[in-house]
Amino acid sequence: MMNLSRSVALISLFLLPLLSFSFSVDNPTDRRVLVLLDDLSLKSSHSIFFTTLKSRGFDLDFKLADDSKLALQRYGQYLYDGLIVFAPSTERFGGSLDSKSIADFVDSGRDLILSADTSASDLIRGIALECGVDFDEDSSAMVIDHSSFSVSDGDHTLIAADDLVKSDAILGKTKIEAPVLFRGVAHSLNPTNNLVLKVLSASPSAYSANPSSKLSSPPQLTGSAISLVSVMQARNNARVVISGSLQLFSDRLFRSGVQKAGSPNKYEKSGNEQFATELSKWVFHERGHLKAGSLVHHRVGETDEPAIYRIKDDLEFSVEILEWSGKSWEPYVADDVQVQFYMMSPYVLKTLSTDKKGMFHTSFKVPDVYGVFQFKVEYGKLGYTTLSLSKQIPVRPYRHNEYERFIPTAYPYYGACFTTMAGFFVFSFVYLYHK
């Protein structure tokens, strides 16, 4: 009996550290990533990408996409924080995985890298559709570009793309000099969807068609409406990268030099490795992840937060915003965070100034309207997590004894009353005692 309880205690002691190896509010970078492959040779043909991930501390778990023991959760707990699906031709996942469970995975706030390729199956297209990305319906179509291709290619399907999104958060501070090589399928985004974003777009001369057969009608997807790599940041800040080419992540394209047709610049190394590395940093929350402390407000000159404000009070407002640097929380520095004093519409909208240590503050006068207001901070910068903070506060009008005692414009009226009193006093004396 004693031995059994002691061994149980020992085992649980060993299991306890494992519980800390997942992402949490204090440490938002993902740790355990499931990599689904449809062919185990991808482990070696894409080894540079996986090695860079491992060197940054990720715990990669390689499985075949039709492995019958696949599971994302067990007993209600998710086993992985991130998912990489490099299985473009898989028709059905094994185990308990399907497009609904992957959609639930993203719904729980976890991240996904999905890559299609020239033979994308309906399953992969369905998952991409859930995330707002529409792959070309023609399953044999590829992106062809007769003016933006790499000169090492023969049939103009190896695109040298350099139309990258301008965002330091998504692609890092260093500019990607060399074009990114891409060979795969095109997808488009719904323009009304404001959660998806094109990271790598095709040039205006690109189109999506079958390279081995003659075109019978104009292609549906053309020009810069074609997106080669897109990202989606969901409302719960889960991040998804969808790429139309699996070869973009391969060692061969990482190492190859690139020269765009029609341009004299020849680059020793393509921009693929830098692009894939920076994108993976963004997707797994190593960059661009913000956390906000609570909103603090008080009257000028006080420190406590009052329960109610009066109209025309002067108040100070501050909020703390931190940015995750990959290892620790650093102060966030920006000059475009705004606060609204909101009741059905913003009565006051002010840009917060920062002290570069993470505190954003401003001060303003409560407007001359009473009611129940909210301090609202709605921050949605490209590539960063969306911050949506609010705090309610009522505003009351003047009490009866808070009005000014004497109104300056009414001094003549006060004077008239007093002169009337004095006149009456003098008149009564004069009238009674005149001779």
Add this chain to the structure above:
Amino acid sequence: MVKSTSKDAQDLFRSLHSAYSATPTNLKIIDMYVVFAVFTALIQVAYMALVGSFPFNSFLSGVLSCVGTAVLAVCLRIQVNKENKEFKCKTIVTNLGGIVAMFVIAV
């Protein structure tokens, strides 16, 4: 024609002036007080026309107190005037002091 009307106006004014100077002094004192009160009220109306009626309550209190005391002074004048025999009002006391006392209380 014009000359005669202006001469009539002058004659009228002169006759009024001479008739008025015949009134007793106490009535003249009351008249002066009434003119002072009405003048104060008119000044306040002119001020309100200038700056707008923002503290309307103050404007009303100023004007109405002036106009009220003018009205009460006129009442006093009516009761005190010896030529007003038909205005022997039903006052409890008929002497001058009583009438003035009523005026004071009214104000």
